[in-house]
Amino acid sequence: SQTIHQWPATLVQPVGSPLSLECTVEGTSNPNLYWYRQAAGRGLQLLFYSVGIGQISSEVPQNLSASRPQDRQFILSSKKLLLSDSGFYLCAWSADSWEFFGPGTRLTVL
């Protein structure tokens, strides 16, 4: 069966510090991968999606970036965090019509 992992589960970072969130998927090959951000009490904002290694599409211009160094690994990064980057970050994968979400990373920028 397929499993999606995200780490860390929670993160508290100062403004201006770098960021690296990692997502890995098990049990499937060549999945589409997605990064979403969810502000408190709000909906799901698609940040990046990838249909293959090295192929990244950005949905929202911002100080975040994504990379896909391996088929089942998706990384979200920032060189300098802003207060507005706080939120719940969700990784998801799909190989058919529906998307499966990971457990999420709660990021607080102080």
Place this chain on the structure above:
Amino acid sequence: QQQVKQSPQSLIVQKGGISIINCAYENTAFDYFPWYQQFPGKGPALLIAIRPDVSEKKEGRFTISFNKSAKQFSLHIMDSQPGDSATYFCAASIGTSGSRLTFGEGTQLTVNP
């Protein structure tokens, strides 16, 4: 431009009642409509989904009703329970093979005991 509009933003229902969440879409090319359930601090989980070749799909206490001509679909939760308290998202996509989903803004459901 938001392509899937969801209402209400929040909903309070008594235990045993019926919870109804509505979504409307604009893009007539959408042909897959899933609903996701999200508990606090967790990732959304696929709850139930429908394609436009049927007008209704039922799984246990959860039913999706689909009105293609009106470009609307809704989630009905029968005999609502406190454990159903969560945020519900409708979504839509075009085709299969990993097409991206367009999500509604979410409905926060509270079921009072």
